[in-house]
Amino acid sequence: MLVRKTSIRLGSVLAAAGLSLALFFSAGPALADAGFQNWVASFRATAAKNGVSGATYDRAFRGVTDIDPEVLEKARYQPEFTAPVWDYFDNRVHENSVAVGRQMARKWKPWLDRIEAKFGVDRHILLAIWSMESNYGEILKNDKVMRSVVRSLATLAYADKRRAKFARTQLIAALKILQSGDIDVSHLTGSWAGAMGHTQFIPTSYQAYAVDADGNGRRDIWTSIPDALATAANLLRKNGWQAGKTWGYEVTLPAGRKFPSGSMSLAKWQSIGVTRVNGKGFPHGSDSAELKVPDGRGGPAFLMTKNFSVIKRYNNADKYALAVGLLADEIAGYGGLVQDWKRPFTKLTFEEKQELQQRLSAHGYYDGKFDGKIGQGSRSAIKAFQVQLGLEPDGHPSMEVLSTLRQR
Template structure:
């Protein structure tokens, strides 16, 4: 989701409600509805001062009378800031996401050729972002995920005092999108936090970076994959993407002490090489004059990286190291490169994608898991794992390990 601040907008939503002495469950429905309707009525004058016509405002909010309780509920968990880096990568860079990315790379080649030629952004990076944001568009077909953007943003503005400014700004931008003919009120759909389309643009970012790639006169990021990918490429280009350059290199560190001392230091690749930092495959750095920062996502015991400028450009899409690392690694895997040479300090043997499906199925059969069988170990799966571990007096680590699956199979 573009704009780094977007990914912190609702981290404190629940805390804000508690600070106010409120919760969605504690607010009487009638009172909440009346207050919300009053907020919508009052905000019309604010939108008008920002240039939104009254008829547009009323069309957009027609039929919206209640806040969306899922907005605050979904705000409580943000994997970029809560998951271990290896869990985060397992859920996003796996056999399925790689295989589908490669298939789409072939299927969409004519469009990807044109987008790459126009914006200079690597096609595999665009496919990786598409995968990360909406699972190659699958999320847009889920009624439990896709919501009314005006209702979501109004809910944030109404219930979350610390994020109200963000929500009001995005809501006005969304209203202007309708007024300018970019989208109809019914088509103004997105995530619980107002991110829209295949590659999840918040309204202000959409208005800055929208690109009409298919030539129909509108940048339709909801139904036109070429438009969505081109809009993403435009954002990266305008934020300094270096065409033909990588996002970074996995490296071997000379010692833990040196790595700790130089963590986040910025030097040329030639300078890093002179200090003893090497690539695991023994190859030289192809652009020794490029500058890079040392990043240790799991500390010195895990894979280490020298991150070049494109890594930090990816963080303009989501200001989290895990996100940018996952995009870069998935892009490489789609492009035919291998997995990381070094292993993460998990402390357990991880499962394959097929085994994670099996784990969820076995936990479901035991009545411990009621979520989607998708092979992704999120908060629901971890809670189910911990419940099982609790039943049998095991350490409640929530890890989807080979040892745990073997125990489930044996019992």
């Protein structure tokens, strides 16, 4: 969480040492490892100045002898992929994420009752964040995704000029987490950028908000669901979450009218013709709200309230906060969008997307998981299939493509 995707130029880091990027990778591990090991040895003093004991430092770096090349690959190749708005939401708010969210709501109800009572944050928002951040913990089981936080952050601090300052700060925080005894070094795992646990907190955010909800003396967001959900709730509460209020409303806009930018009261928006899609009035009419139309005037429109801004403190992106809100509403049983996103094709259900992947695999176009999530691998497979048939290679996971596959 709270990590921004930016490009990296590792060559600029190595240029200062008179090394080319090609030499760095072609000279073999000995050259790279020697420099990294020297960096680890020198950073020990920096850690000590920030309150990390020598014993903790040595324990953390035991066995960490070289950089993690996959971390650098992920850091270097973070394309600014401008996906259509429907693509982002279709992969996050769907039948499966809603069904599992409702299952988790039942399974963890006693804890959700306590967390909601203590922090005032709607349980469905917490479940939606859990889904968005780790697919309800499923990614924590994936060794290809989860890796040593110490090694990942040390790799970035050593070899990534643009992320070095961030990584050094996060590495110190991670070492302090280890020193506190909340987690042992073998379980101090996270994403390539150091986001940790079920609710994907970077180390400094963990330090600020982590909660021992289950009372075992450790703030364990890796294996304790109560700790992870309470930690997310604590972040939202401390950033101004308004208990008993929503994140926003889907609304209908009167045709042919322009609207002011910025916030107005919900009552004011209603007075100029902006109404809820379900025909009900706005509770708390004096509350301020801002109009958002992420898919243009032809797509769904929303009035976003204070809690929408609070969700953005978790991840400062409108799409993220809106996906959390929409998923939370569906888990709670309030229903989905009335005005759907503008798609140039017929949408598939989650199960139909899995079938699409299975059929593409059977024909030799796709070799990924049948997970219903349409990423670059699925889109490339669809395009290859479309090219073979002489169709426009748009890569869309459409009913048109699935129907054609069913006929083959």
